[in-house]
Amino acid sequence: xxxxxxxxxxxxxxxxxxxxxxxxxxxxxxxxxxxxxxxxxxxxxxxxxxxxxxxxxxxxxxxxxxxxxxxxxxxxxxxxxxxxxxxxxxxxxxxxxxxxxxxxxxxxxxxxxxxxxxxxxxxxxxxxxxxxxxxxxxxxxxxxxxxxxxxxxxxxxxxxxxxxxxxxxxxxxxxxxxxxxxxxxxxxxxxxxxxxxxxxxxxxxxxxxxxxxxxxxxxxxxxxxxxxxxxxxxxxxxxxxxxxxxxxxxxxxxxxxxxxxxxxxxxxxxxxxxxxxxxxxxxxxxxxxxx
Amino acid sequence: xxxxxxxxxxxxxxxxxxxxxxxxxxxxxxxxxxxxxxxxxxxxxxxxxxxxxxxxxxxxxxxxxxxxxxxxxxxxxxxxxxxxxxxxxxxxxxxxxxxxxxxxxxxxxxxxxxxxxxxxxxxxxxxxxxxxxxxxxxxxxxxxxxxxxxxxxxxxxxxxxxxxxxxxxxxxxxxxxxxxxxxxxxxxxxxxxxxxxxxxxxxxxxxxxxxxxxxxxxxxxxxxxxxxxxxxxxxxxxxxxxxxxxxxxxxxxxxxxxxxxxxxxxxxxxxxxxxxxxxxxxxxxxxxxxxxxxxxxxxxxxxxxxxxxxxxxxxxxxxxxxxxxxxxxxxxxxxxxxxxxxxxxxxxxxxxxxxxxxxxxxxxxxxxxxxxxxxxx
Numbered sequence: 001x002x003x004x005x006x007x008x009x010x011x012x013x014x015x016x017x018x019x020x021x022x023x024x025x026x027x028x029x030x031x032x033x034x035x036x037x038x039x040x041x042x043x044x045x046x047x048x049x050x051x052x053x054x055x056x057x058x059x060x061x062x063x064x065x066x067x068x069x070x071x072x073x074x075x076x077x078x079x080x081x082x083x084x085x086x087x088x089x090x091x092x093x094x095x096x097x098x099x100x101x102x103x104x105x106x107x108x109x110x111x112x113x114x115x116x117x118x119x120x121x122x123x124x125x126x127x128x129x130x131x132x133x134x135x136x137x138x139x140x141x142x143x144x145x146x147x148x149x150x151x152x153x154x155x156x157x158x159x160x161x162x163x164x165x166x167x168x169x170x171x172x173x174x175x176x177x178x179x180x181x182x183x184x185x186x187x188x189x190x191x192x193x194x195x196x197x198x199x200x201x202x203x204x205x206x207x208x209x210x211x212x213x214x215x216x217x218x219x220x221x222x223x224x225x226x227x228x229x230x231x232x233x234x235x236x237x238x239x240x241x242x243x244x245x246x247x248x249x250x251x252x253x254x255x256x257x258x259x260x261x262x263x264x265x266x267x268x269x270x271x272x273x274x275x276x277x278x279x280x281x282x283x284x285x286x287x288x289x290x291x
Numbered sequence: 292x293x294x295x296x297x298x299x300x301x302x303x304x305x306x307x308x309x310x311x312x313x314x315x316x317x318x319x320x321x322x323x324x325x326x327x328x329x330x331x332x333x334x335x336x337x338x339x340x341x342x343x344x345x346x347x348x349x350x351x352x353x354x355x356x357x358x359x360x361x362x363x364x365x366x367x368x369x370x371x372x373x374x375x376x377x378x379x380x381x382x383x384x385x386x387x388x389x390x391x392x393x394x395x396x397x398x399x400x401x402x403x404x405x406x407x408x409x410x411x412x413x414x415x416x417x418x419x420x421x422x423x424x425x426x427x428x429x430x431x432x433x434x435x436x437x438x439x440x441x442x443x444x445x446x447x448x449x450x451x452x453x454x455x456x457x458x459x460x461x462x463x464x465x466x467x468x469x470x471x472x473x474x475x476x477x478x479x480x481x482x483x484x485x486x487x488x489x490x491x492x493x494x495x496x497x498x499x500x501x502x503x504x505x506x507x508x509x510x511x512x513x514x515x516x517x518x519x520x521x522x523x524x525x526x527x528x529x530x531x532x533x534x535x536x537x538x539x540x541x542x543x544x545x546x547x548x549x550x551x552x553x554x555x556x557x558x559x560x561x562x563x564x565x566x567x568x569x570x571x572x573x574x575x576x577x578x579x580x581x582x583x584x585x586x587x588x589x590x591x592x593x594x595x596x597x598x599x600x601x602x603x604x605x606x607x608x609x610x611x612x613x614x615x616x617x618x619x620x621x622x623x624x625x626x627x628x629x630x631x632x633x634x635x636x637x638x639x640x641x642x643x644x645x646x647x648x649x650x651x652x653x654x655x656x657x658x659x660x661x662x663x664x665x666x667x668x
Contacts, residue, residue, distance in 0.1 A: 001293065001294060001295065001296050001297075001300070001356050001359075001583060001586070001587055001590075002292070002293045002587055002590075003292055003293060003294055003580075003583045003584050003586075003587040004292065004584070004587045004588060004591060005292060006292065009292065069292045172662075176662045176663070176664065179664055180663070180664060180665070187665070187667070187668060188664075188665050190658070190664035190665055191664070191665045191666065191667040191668065192667060193651075193654075193655065193667060195664075196654065196655060196658035196659070196664050196667075197651070197654040197655075197658065199658050199662055199664060200605075200653075200654035200655075200657035200658040200662065201605075201654065203602065203657055203661060203662060204602050204605050204606050204657065207581065207599070207602050208577050208578070208581050208602070208606050209577070210584075211577060211580040211581035211583070211584040212573070212576065212577035212580050212581075214292055214580075214584070215294065215580040215583070217292070218292050218293065218294050219294065223572075223576065224576065224580075226573065227572075227573040227576045227577055230570060230573040231573060231574075231577050276566055278569070278573070279565075279566035279567075279569035279570050279573075280565070280566060280569060281569070282569035282570070282572040282573050282576075283550070283565045283566060283568050283569030283572065284569075285569075285572060286546060286547050286550035286568060286569070286572055287550055287551070287554060
């Protein structure tokens with residue numbers, strides 16, 4: 001059993017992180033917030049040529065030929081960087097919708113009564129007739145409401161969990177950075193146990209979710225995927241909330257990025273059906289093991 | 292990333308499973324919790340069986356993966372855990388193995404592995420709990436002996452132990468971490484008084500140990516004089532390593548039993564309770580994965596568990612309490628009946644966020660040693 005990242009997996013994660021830092025850093029994030037609803041097509045094609053969408057497509061079909069663990073690592077980085085766009089939908093469309101694998105096409109999909117990025121999409125999977133725009137809480141995710149919910153692909157659940165894990169990791173890092181630097185009462189606020197314990201709990205939730213998400217990527221087992229989803233949602237939403245709290249007044253500003261993480265984690269919790277369904281699945285699994 | 296075991300590890304698992312199936316029926320009934328001599332005999336008999344079959348040193352000798360498989364399979368088979376062997380196998384033994392002289396290892400390790408001697412732990416004191424280094428039990432050098440006076444608390448198995456791994460203050464002038472020594476104290480030495488300590492669960496799982504000018508040979512000191520704190524840290528990192536593997540497996544079994552009971556008594560129809568059990572399923576599945584993650588990490592770094600086990604301990608101890616609180620809601624008013632299953636476990640689960648470092652201390656460790664936050668003034 002080697003339940004740790006391999007050299008290649010670490011290199012892939014670092015490569016994606018480096019690409020996103022270069023192409024979607026702080027300035028680009030600001031610019032995206034200031035131009036809501038518009039997707040950077042050049043970046044989308046660059047992601048395509050880097051293999052982000054074709055990652056799991058067999059080499060014979062022009063893909064990278066890697067598996068779910070690698071996809072999870074790439075999506076974790078996307079979540080961490082707050083990369084906008086229908087990433088999961090386009091990734092799942094690779095090999096099925098022309099242009100999706102290369103990043104030539106932006107593919108949206110009908111989810112749990114919502115469609116992300118409908119107006120920017122070249123192709124929409126699922127029934128988006130009678131879609132009505134809503135004023136999205138997340139400035140980086142335009143949303144339409146649809147009367148009919150689409151089906152849920154377990155891989156979409158897992159990749160969304162991976163994005164949540166990325167946000168949870170980033171929220172913890174930001175909180176710790178701030179707690180080390182910000183001084184009040186003559187010492188860094190991170191020296192106060194009340195702040196320290198918030199940060200420690202963020203790490204505990206993140207690392208437990210990490211084990212669950214990575215394990216689900218290895219097994220692709222439905223119960224493991226439901227587990228990953230519940231743990232990652234919790235780590236991401238509560239992580240962003242606690243990160244905001246650690247930042248005090250600054251955390252409540254539009255300027256500081258933590259609200260973007262929090263809002264995106266909310267969007268992701270609704271993308272693939274209600275959490276209660278995952279809880280029900282895992283409850284039923286307890287009885288299934290019994291018989 | 293890989294969750295598959297090697298062919299050798301799978302073979303180890305298969306042989307162990309076959310052996311457990313064969314020998315467990317011969318072990319006899321478990322003694323009652325109050326029967327200390329019976330518990331000692333039972334736990335030592337089990338350790339002897341492990342020794343004869345070649346499994347005795349799996350806690351020290353095996354790779355972390357093999358240890359994980361051993362703990363998983365023995366728990367699944369319903370075999371006893373270390374019981375009275377806890378301190379010898381998981382604290383004192385590994386410490387002596389790592390820090391003892393050849394002579395000390397030859398004297399103390401074989402009887403632990405063969406199931407002949409029981410150890411207890413004399414670390415905590417009434418005024419030294421979370422702040423363990425504040426301990427005040429004094430040891431003076433007198434010829435070839437130390438003379439020890441003071442008192443220890445939360446000592447498991449003290450009534451039936453042959454040896455006590457004892458932390459004493461040998462230099463009261465030095466900074467508190469630098470004046471401590473580690474001694475192996477024979478429990479039959481004159482001057483030792485053991486008083487059982489009744490816990491909120493009603494049983495005497497622990498004892499207080501009073502020491503009145505107890506003579507301990509200086510040759511029983513492991514490590515240098517005043518270096519006992521460092522020696523002890525080796526022990527504590529073992530405690531926070533794979534120590535909870537069997538318990539995670541056990542919690543997953545209890546959770547399935549709770550679901551079956553809820554299904555039987557009709558409370559399964561309550562969606563709030565049902566989903567809570569579903570969420571607990573996620574919780575313990577994730578904790579199992581975190582265990583596998585930590586074990587794989589330990590294998591790469593050479594076996595000594597790192598501070599990452601504090602993350603596990605924090606999450607697991609709270610999850611275990613939530614499990615038994617959910618269990619109480621499955622039982623309804625029956626949860627007030629001490630004769631019902633899980634009710635005593637619910638009470639004992641209350642110690643999990645306190646023992647071996649309170650959750651508050653664990654959060655300080657996580658924040659300072661992993662996240663690098665500054666110590667407060």
